[in-house]
Amino acid sequence: MIPGSGELTHTDRGLLYGEGVFETVHVRPAGPWLLDAHLARLARSAAALGIDVPSGLAELVSGITHTDGALRLVVTPSTSFATVDAVPETIRAERRDGIRLITHDVGLTRRPPWSLAGAKTLSYAENLAAKRWAVAQGADDLLWLDSHGQALEGPTASLVWLDGDTLCTVAPDRTGILPGTTAAHLLARSAEVGLRAEERMITAAELPGVDAIWLASSLRGLAEARTLDGQERAASPWTPRLLDLLGFSPS
Amino acid sequence: MIPGSGELTHTDRGLLYGEGVFETVHVRPAGPWLLDAHLARLARSAAALGIDVPSGLAELVSGITHTDGALRLVVTPSTSFATVDAVPETIRAERRDGIRLITHDVGLTRRPPWSLAGAKTLSYAENLAAKRWAVAQGADDLLWLDSHGQALEGPTASLVWLDGDTLCTVAPDRTGILPGTTAAHLLARSAEVGLRAEERMITAAELPGVDAIWLASSLRGLAEARTLDGQERAASPWTPRLLDLLGFSPS
Known part of the structure; x- marks a missing residue:
């Protein structure tokens, strides 16, 4: 989990109803790949659900690097967070x-x-x-x-x-x-x-x-x-x- | 949240993919209404997703009472929990x-x-x-x-x-x-x-x-x-x- 990420609660609508949006971004040695395009789609998805994307999300993740990584961005009505893992074999x-x-x-x-x-x-x-x-x-x-x-x-x-x-x-x-x-x-x-x-x-x-x-x-x-x-x-x-x-x- | 309920994590598939099942049960002064039927449907839903329902769930919630309450049972691949609220006006x-x-x-x-x-x-x-x-x-x-x-x-x-x-x-x-x-x-x-x-x-x-x-x-x-x-x-x-x-x- 990325520092600064949101808290989870048992009443979060993302968990209770799948009401939230996400993006999966490839992470390379130079950083997250096509991050702007993914953030733009995240914003469009969020708008379809009437959810706000916190403004600090891009800054939170733009510096992440990996040889072959998977960055997951999640935004629900009450929380947002990011996780990074290696791309599975x-x-x-x-x-x-x-x-x-x-x-x-x-x-x-x-x-x-x-x-x-x-x-x-x-x-x-x-x-x-x-x-x-x-x-x-x-x-x-x-x-x-x-x-x-x-x-x-x-x-x-x-x-x-x-x-x-x-x-x-x-x-x-x-x-x-x-x-x-x-x-x-x-x-x-x-x-x-x-x-x-x-x-x-x-x-x-x-x-x-x-x-x-x-x-x-x-x-x-x-x-x-x-x-x-x-x-x-x-x-x-x-x-x-x-x-x-x-x-x-x-x- | 009901004591004994599960922990939430940022990698829970229930949160990340809406992969989990739930039931909403009316709670009355005599206890949860039609609890057995709801637990049976929860088990069938869970089977459709290949998820196990923990065996202690019925005992955890069967004693709950309310004048006009809403009991929500949630089971994901990694956690299960229950919440109780008043039925909204x-x-x-x-x-x-x-x-x-x-x-x-x-x-x-x-x-x-x-x-x-x-x-x-x-x-x-x-x-x-x-x-x-x-x-x-x-x-x-x-x-x-x-x-x-x-x-x-x-x-x-x-x-x-x-x-x-x-x-x-x-x-x-x-x-x-x-x-x-x-x-x-x-x-x-x-x-x-x-x-x-x-x-x-x-x-x-x-x-x-x-x-x-x-x-x-x-x-x-x-x-x-x-x-x-x-x-x-x-x-x-x-x-x-x-x-x-x-x-x-x-x-």
Whole structure:
């Protein structure tokens, strides 16, 4: 726990109702990676719940360094705190070796008007239950589809794919999914490696035909789908190049 | 907080991910009401998340008494505790005066296989966001509909309605909604006041034609819908009779 962090109480709404917001930030020798983007999303998530983010949070954590660390920022209506840990070996392995990815309909037609799907809240039990279900099916992670078979996001990650010379991700504005910080940063820098970038929709039926598929998230960076719904896929030469672009060193 | 309760930590998964389960129990001068049924549901919810409920929880709270109290039981993977407060005046007013109820499509087609909808988890932000949305529309509470317009449940309550001499509620088994402890108890005792009981489905279009509509939950007991989607409804003579049957004294 970071010094200066808040006290916990048994009546905190973050604990009692999952009413709070969080961010997970990769920590490097140079400090927390993409901290401003994560703090901006934290503020947007908090606004969706009507919660204030304490002003001192950035100063509290901006000096933290780690060889390969995970910074977690938590804000609830009554407290805020940060924790730092080493990135777990399971996540480092997903960067290196890729993942077995399966797809499944999330069962949603359209988001109701009160939906918090675009906010990163502490009410994360369903996300983690979805990942556990994927593991029980013999996979590592899950890609949610809408009722038309269009790809949305993973329970804890964004979808990124390569189609020819274009790096693509799903449009958060059109779908109500959580805007991915890592995915947005990657697409913004695609020209540095000679690729275009575009927000698109893609169906599960079209996905096997693309050149590479990744789940993008703060700690993994990119985890390449080496199987999709049980079908093996060759490792893309772009995976190490893009991880390098994102500043993830080989491990 | 009840003596003997667990410690909180900043890495508790109940706080970090809303991974935990809870029950709210009405406390009376004779003790916690329907405690066994709530503990049974707590155990089923915990099983859905793969969490153990500590064996001493029933003994810890069974002796608690209150004139009109709210006992909250919380179990996470690393801690468990209970809190007791007076039932808020807003909830007492809903028993007495009824509520303005509106309906809205919850946006679900079918529950995905990992769904925790039948478990009462701490990931409650979406439920509370739905209630806040209803309040922003000028209502007090919300009734969720499936994509065929069939009534499901409220964000924090079960639907109960009177159709002639039959007290009805929505079938949890067919819909995946949370089985309501108060609604089940009420229907089990309906013969004592000369009514039948039945689990049924009903559409939002059919609801205005029934004899009475209530949201049933532990602390409110029954809150009668005095308006439904803006249309006024006469107070049912059954509301005080059924509240009396459930042991809620007039306030």
